[in-house]
Amino acid sequence: MTDVAHTPRVFSGIKPSGGLTLGNYLGAIKRFVETQGQGMDTIYCVVDLHAITVWQDPADLRNATREVAAGYLASGIDPDQSVLFNQSQVSAHAELGWLFNCVARLGWMNRMTQFKEKAGKNAEKQSLGLYAYPSLMAADILLYHATHVPVGEDQKQHVELTRDIAAKFNHDYKADGFFPMPEPVIEGPATRVMNLRDGTKKMSKSGESDMERINMTDDAATIAKKFKKARTDPAPLPETYKELSERPEARNLVDIYASLSDTSAEAVVTEYAGAGWGQFKPALADLAVSKLSPISEEMDRLMKDPAEIDRILGKGADRAREIANPILERTYDIVGMVRSTGA
Incomplete structure (x- = not known):
């Protein structure tokens, strides 16, 4: 087989384990929306098979899957422009994932830092799925011959593994050339949103305090309260963004402001140079409320009609299978699997 040209195509997904946070929105969904309609096929997924690498209550998983879908839709993902579905409805993901389990090397998997971080000292008690899920992630991407993968900095290693497997x-x-070499797309001022109480830690759905994060379901009053109470340091904002390099909480709030206002972090620092937090945090709170409240309100409306969310996901799964199944069948043929035809 000679080198083949691949249609420019974006694939990315969000795991439905717990609620959506501002980190999911700024680090992923907002960029998904911006990529839509830019001349590339866009495929966005709720990766529910990844969620069960750790125990999930079935009712909670269903709710979380629908909430992620509602977040996509409320933020501006158009299911007529983009393919939007949940992973488990397209069995080709799991099938290609197994083939890639037989391609990926143990040494590669052992270098995956996220397993080490999540497993901690109890690695032997973790599921095989948690260890092997990077090969399923590679399948998610390559099943569609995706060429671009919007990810946060912490996910770049998984795209590099995907390239190794391909x-x-x-x-x-x-x-x-059968499988393309997908490129990670890491851009913008808040590709990794940090904890509002500790700027050295990533904002997480599983943090101990709800004040650490902005949930995409938070109402306007809660959003404002959390930003006004966010941890900072005593010094005012400096003249240059570079001066925030050793001030993680301050840098995080500036990055969030920049992303919400579609400007650069440098421009935000220039605008607020010398300002104290008594001025900056209320301005950030007002900005966040104006941008996020319409999304949380639309998510609430959508979540009251789960049948409609399920209909949209099902229609998206049909479209996803139309792309994925021929690629999977060709993969089986390349590997040497017998594929019966006819009656």
Whole structure:
């Protein structure tokens, strides 16, 4: 097989384990919306198979899956422009994931830092799925021959693994260019939103205090309260963004303001140079409320009609299968699996 040209195509997904946070919105969904209609196919997924690498209550998982879908829709993902679905409705993800389990090397998996972080000292008690999920993530991407993957900085390693798997498959099966080399897309001032109480930690759905994060379901009063009470340091905002390098809480709030206002962090610092937090945090709170309240209100409306969310996800799954199944079938053929045809 000779080198083949691949349609420019974006794939990315969000795991439905707990509620959506501002980190999910600024680090992922907002950029998904901006990519939509820019001349590339856009495929966005609720990766529910990844969620069960750790125990999920079934009722909570259903609710969280619908909430992520509602977050996509409320933020501006158009299911007529983009393919929007939940992963488990397209069985080709799991099938290609198994093939890639047989391509990926143990040494590669052992280098994955996220497993080490999540497993901690109890690695032997974790599920095999938690260890192996990066190969399923590679399948998620390559199943659609995606060329671009919007990710946060902490997910870049997984895209690099995806490239390794694609390269090894193409080489081993003499299928040059069959799977593309996807590029991670990491851009913007808040690709990694940090904890409002500790600027050295990522904002997380599982943090101990609800004041650490902005939930996408928070109402206007709660959003304002959390930003006004966010941890900062005593010094005012400096003249240059570079001066925030050793001030993680201050840098995080500036990054959030920049992303919400569609400007650069440098421009925000220039505008507020010398200002104290008594001036900056209320301005940030007002900005956040104006941008996020319409989304939380629309999410609330959508969540009251779960049948409509399910209908949209089902329609998206049909479209996803139309792209994925021929690629999976061709993969099976390349590997040497017998594929019966006819009656």
